Amino acid sequence: MALWGPSPRGYSMALCTPADRANLAGVRHIVLVLSGKGGVGKSTLSTELALALRHAGKRVGILDVDLCGPSIPRMLRVQDSAVHQCDSGWVPVFVGQDKAIALMSIGFLLERPDDAVVWRGPKKNALIKQFVTDVAWGELDFLIVDTPPGTSDEHISTVEALRPHQLLGAVLVTTPQAVSVGDVRRELTFCRKAGLHILGIVENMSGFVCPHCSECTNIFSKGGGEELAKHAGVPFLGCVPLDPQLSQSLEEGRDFIQEFPKSSAFPALTHIAQQILDTSQRSS
Amino acid sequence: MAEAPGAPEECPGTGSAQAGRAAACQGCPNQGLCAAGAAGPDPAEAAELRARLRAVRHTVLVLSGKGGVGKSTFSALLAHGLAADETKQVALLDIDLCGPSIPKIMGLEGEQVHQSGSGWSPVYVEENLGVMSVGFLLSSPDDAVIWRGPKKNGLIKQFLRDVDWGEVDYLIVDTPPGTSDEHLSIVQYLSASRIDGAVIVTTPQEVSLQDVRKEINFCRKVKLPIIGVVENMSGFVCPKCKNESQIFPPTTGGAEKMCQNLSVSLLGKVPLDPQIGKSCDSGQSFLAEAPESPATLSYRKIIQRIQEYCEQHHLQEEKIM
Ligand SMILES: Nc1ncnc2c1ncn2[C@@H]1O[C@H](COP(=O)(O)OP(=O)(O)OP(=O)(O)O)[C@@H](O)[C@H]1O
Ligand SMILES: Nc1ncnc2c1ncn2[C@@H]1O[C@H](COP(=O)(O)OP(=O)(O)O)[C@@H](O)[C@H]1O
Ligand SMILES: [Mg+2]
Ligand SMILES: [Mg+2]
Ligand SMILES: [Zn+2]
Ligand SMILES: [Zn+2]
Numbered sequence: 001m002a003l004w005g006p007s008p009r010g011y012s013m014a015l016c017t018p019a020d021r022a023n024l025a026g027v028r029h030i031v032l033v034l035s036g037k038g039g040v041g042k043s044t045l046s047t048e049l050a051l052a053l054r055h056a057g058k059r060v061g062i063l064d065v066d067l068c069g070p071s072i073p074r075m076l077r078v079q080d081s082a083v084h085q086c087d088s089g090w091v092p093v094f095v096g097q098d099k100a101i102a103l104m105s106i107g108f109l110l111e112r113p114d115d116a117v118v119w120r121g122p123k124k125n126a127l128i129k130q131f132v133t134d135v136a137w138g139e140l141d142f143l144i145v146d147t148p149p150g151t152s153d154e155h156i157s158t159v160e161a162l163r164p165h166q167l168l169g170a171v172l173v174t175t176p177q178a179v180s181v182g183d184v185r186r187e188l189t190f191c192r193k194a195g196l197h198i199l200g201i202v203e204n205m206s207g208f209v210c211p212h213c214s215e216c217t218n219i220f221s222k223g224g225g226e227e228l229a230k231h232a233g234v235p236f237l238g239c240v241p242l243d244p245q246l247s248q249s250l251e252e253g254r255d256f257i258q259e260f261p262k263s264s265a266f267p268a269l270t271h272i273a274q275q276i277l278d279t280s281q282r283s284s
Numbered sequence: 285m286a287e288a289p290g291a292p293e294e295c296p297g298t299g300s301a302q303a304g305r306a307a308a309c310q311g312c313p314n315q316g317l318c319a320a321g322a323a324g325p326d327p328a329e330a331a332e333l334r335a336r337l338r339a340v341r342h343t344v345l346v347l348s349g350k351g352g353v354g355k356s357t358f359s360a361l362l363a364h365g366l367a368a369d370e371t372k373q374v375a376l377l378d379i380d381l382c383g384p385s386i387p388k389i390m391g392l393e394g395e396q397v398h399q400s401g402s403g404w405s406p407v408y409v410e411e412n413l414g415v416m417s418v419g420f421l422l423s424s425p426d427d428a429v430i431w432r433g434p435k436k437n438g439l440i441k442q443f444l445r446d447v448d449w450g451e452v453d454y455l456i457v458d459t460p461p462g463t464s465d466e467h468l469s470i471v472q473y474l475s476a477s478r479i480d481g482a483v484i485v486t487t488p489q490e491v492s493l494q495d496v497r498k499e500i501n502f503c504r505k506v507k508l509p510i511i512g513v514v515e516n517m518s519g520f521v522c523p524k525c526k527n528e529s530q531i532f533p534p535t536t537g538g539a540e541k542m543c544q545n546l547s548v549s550l551l552g553k554v555p556l557d558p559q560i561g562k563s564c565d566s567g568q569s570f571l572a573e574a575p576e577s578p579a580t581l582s583y584r585k586i587i588q589r590i591q592e593y594c595e596q597h598h599l600q601e602e603k604i605m
């Protein structure tokens with residue numbers, strides 16, 4: 001195929017070990033983070049969920065299938081790392097203080113960080129399959145899967161590849177305004193058609209409390225996520241406010257859950273993680 | 285077969301696995317496009333597209349590597365701004381097939397396209413402002429377009445070939461985030477006519493800029509001129525105490541620094557304004573609803589710069605021809 005993209009550092013993808021079902025065999029629960037809309041906080045939620053579950057004593061991994069816009073390596077400050085190859089496949093990058101969160105992202109395969117991944121569907125699909133079959137995840141309680149916006153190649157391929165495994169379900173992220181909720185409605189249809197269990201909807205960026213005068217402004221309006229959850233008959237997992245400490249912390253790749261327990265987004269994020277934990281305990 | 289204008293004699297052909305990679309491709313003006321898989325359409329298709337798009341004077345793509353940064357908002361306001369001149373005919377094409385926001389933002393939700401003898405007719409907001417979106421082809425707000433690449437590409441081609449756009453001064457194209465099928469296809473199909481350039485939208489934080497740099501590299505690879513960058517959601521002024529907060533902090537210098545480093549122009553900055561989101565949700569033009577707001581003034585300046593760029597671009601092309 002006449003498509004170019006990143007040249008994987010140091011090895012050819014064709015040399016990777018063939019599909020080894022064992023690679024996800026040690027993963028107990030897989031959670032997809034989805035949204036029809038871009039920039040609503042999928043990667044943010046994926047990152048904070050992973051950190052919160054880790055702090056709750058769980059073994060956690062993150063699979064980033066946003067191939068054109070991978071954000072997780074930067075959000076966890078490992079953007080300069082590379083993945084290695086071993087007998088059982090690609091070794092993910094381990095992040096966090098105790099190096100306990102396993103992460104796989106296309107960001108680790110790019111020669112230069114600004115390289116654009118200009119791939120049409122088939123090439124994206126092939127890499128996603130490899131991410132599912134060829135990464136040595138080891139024993140994990142949770143694998144969080146961060147996705148790009150939409151209902152297209154990456155989504156179809158990810159769900160197809162993960163279906164035989166321990167898919168707990170999908171968390172849908174939206175911001176409160178109608179323009180975003182409209183896209184998430186379509187994502188719900190995708191989940192239903194794909195037979196994906198919906199763990200619930202998160203409303204992100206709802207309300208901003210001015211740090212100077214404590215006035216709350218609904219920059220992206222308010223309530224759209226909760227309304228959608230009601231309308232669709234799925235659980236509402238909570239509202240995460242617009243919190244400059246959260247965006248700053250992600251810019252610097254810090255551990256928000258550990259460092260900012262007093263911030264406005266903290267209780268909402270940990271509450272969401274708790275609900276995922278509860279669901280997983282009920283399912284196993 | 286030399287399919288593309290100016291292609292070398294031993295051109296492997298745009299459909300070949302060697303497209304853009306064969307020895308003969310070295311120095312070919314289309315090498316970047318071919319290698320990206322965005323090789324021009326076959327000659328018959330190209331002729332059809334060219335015929336259809338002949339009456340389009342200026343084309344502007346609105347792009348971003350990052351989602352939710354305000355591409356659709358900007359596309360809509362750019363279209364409104366340009367159409368304020370009643371002598372200009374403006375077309376707004378939405379190629380975000382999985383997340384079409386334009387119908388809602390333009391106040392056209394629930395509209396359907398009509399088929400006429402000369403093709404699909406766009407939905408008109410004003411006499412001089414026509415809109416096309418996959419949203420007009422769906423029967424319910426819950427309908428999802430769950431398509432892989434080839435089907436998306438087919439529909440984008442139809443939007444260009446089968447829509448009766450008529451005489452158009454400005455064609456504005458709103459895109460999904462990323463550098464994938466939709467982007468390659470629109471550049472490929474429009475290569476049959478002419479693209480003035482791309483406007484790239486970003487927010488100030490590094491998480492967004494890192495994706496936008498990729499988009500700029502994409503533009504360079506496919507030889508798409510960059511008109512400039514718009515920094516959106518730069519700062520929020522509290523309506524009560526008037527203090528400014530950086531909700532999306534420019535930790536690496538924001539769009540300004542990126543533009544300097546990459547030698548592209550910064551067209552302007554637009555602040556966070558809750559009224560923008562409300563206007564989008566109610567399908568009204570924010571420029572008309574809040575004509576004196578700082579965000580409107582900033583949008584107007586940016587629109588004017590784009591207009592000037594296009595006029596300039598056009599003059600240069602006429603000189604060459
Ligand atoms: N300067 C601003 N201030 C406040 N709200 C804004 C501003 N710019 C855009 N918005 C709002 O932000 C939301 C996202 O904008 P928009 O839908 O245009 O983004 P997009 O880049 O097209 O997203 P996608 O990648 O999903 O297509 C919209 O609700 C819009 O009204
Ligand atoms: N609740 C929040 N408060 C403040 N900033 C947020 C919040 N949620 C997300 N952000 C910021 O918004 C931007 C977009 O989020 P991101 O997770 O990259 O979205 P997506 O993955 O859906 O494209 C990031 O810079 C992130 O730091
Ligand atoms: Mg993301
Ligand atoms: Mg959009
Ligand atoms: Zn060629
Ligand atoms: Zn205030």
